[in-house]
Amino acid sequence: DAGVIQSPRHEVTEMGQEVTLRCKPISGHDYLFWYRQTMMRGLELLIYFNNNVPIDDSGMPEDRFSAKMPNASFSTLKIQPSEPRDSAVYFCASSYRQGFSADTQYFGPGTRLTVL
Amino acid sequence: DQQVKQNSPSLSVQEGRISILNCDYTNSMFDYFLWYKKYPAEGPTFLISISSIKDKNEDGRFTVFLNKSAKHLSLHIVPSQPGDSAVYFCAARERHTGNQFYFGTGTSLTVIP
Numbered sequence: 001d002a003g004v005i006q007s008p009r010h011e012v013t014e015m016g017q018e019v020t021l022r023c024k025p026i027s028g029h030d031y032l033f034w035y036r037q038t039m040m041r042g043l044e045l046l047i048y049f050n051n052n053v054p055i056d057d058s059g060m061p062e063d064r065f066s067a068k069m070p071n072a073s074f075s076t077l078k079i080q081p082s083e084p085r086d087s088a089v090y091f092c093a094s095s096y097r098q099g100f101s102a103d104t105q106y107f108g109p110g111t112r113l114t115v116l
Numbered sequence: 117d118q119q120v121k122q123n124s125p126s127l128s129v130q131e132g133r134i135s136i137l138n139c140d141y142t143n144s145m146f147d148y149f150l151w152y153k154k155y156p157a158e159g160p161t162f163l164i165s166i167s168s169i170k171d172k173n174e175d176g177r178f179t180v181f182l183n184k185s186a187k188h189l190s191l192h193i194v195p196s197q198p199g200d201s202a203v204y205f206c207a208a209r210e211r212h213t214g215n216q217f218y219f220g221t222g223t224s225l226t227v228i229p
Contacts, residue, residue, distance in 0.1 A: 041221065106162075109159050
C-alpha cells in the first residue's frame, strides 16, 4: 500500500484566498483524521471521520475551516478565507479500529501551508 | 488546554548513551499511550505503545515506562544512534470513549556521533 497520500506537499497563498488540502487514506481504514502542527501546540486534532461521517469537529478553529469526506478514499480540508495565522503543517492520518482493541494512526507526509 | 505535555523541546545525547524523553498527562482516564517519531518533511510514524495495565513495554532499543500515579511516561532509547535524531511525540487516548489521540508538542532529539 502507498500509505496515506496528501496533496499538495507545499502551498503558498495570499491572505484571503481559498485553500484546499487533499487526503487519500489507506485503503480499508475506516477512520480519518486531520491535524495541524504548530510549534506552540504541537499536533492538534482538527476533525475526524468514521466511515465518512464527521464524528468530532470541536478542534476546527473557526468557521473558515471546513472538511468533507465524500467517499472512503478521499477527504478535503478547506480554509476560506485564509489568514497568515493559518500557516502550519497539516497532516492527514487514517486508522482501522477493531472493536476496542488498540489501533495506530498512520500519517501522511503533510502539507506545509504558508499564507502571506 | 494541553492534556499531554512534553516540557523539554529539545535534547542532545552522545551516540551510544541513553536518551530519555519525558511526557506528562493530566487526564486520569487515559488508558493507552503511544510514542511517534517524526523526521523532517515526513509524517509522524508509530514507534511504541503501552496500555495502562502495564508499566513497561520494550521493543528492541526502545522501552516505554508508565507511572500512572504520577501521570508520567518516558521513552528510553539505548543505545542511542545518530539515526534516532528526530522529533518524538507522546500521545494518549481514552480508549472507550472515542478514537481521539491527544498529542504533546514534541521533543527534538539530536544524537551526536
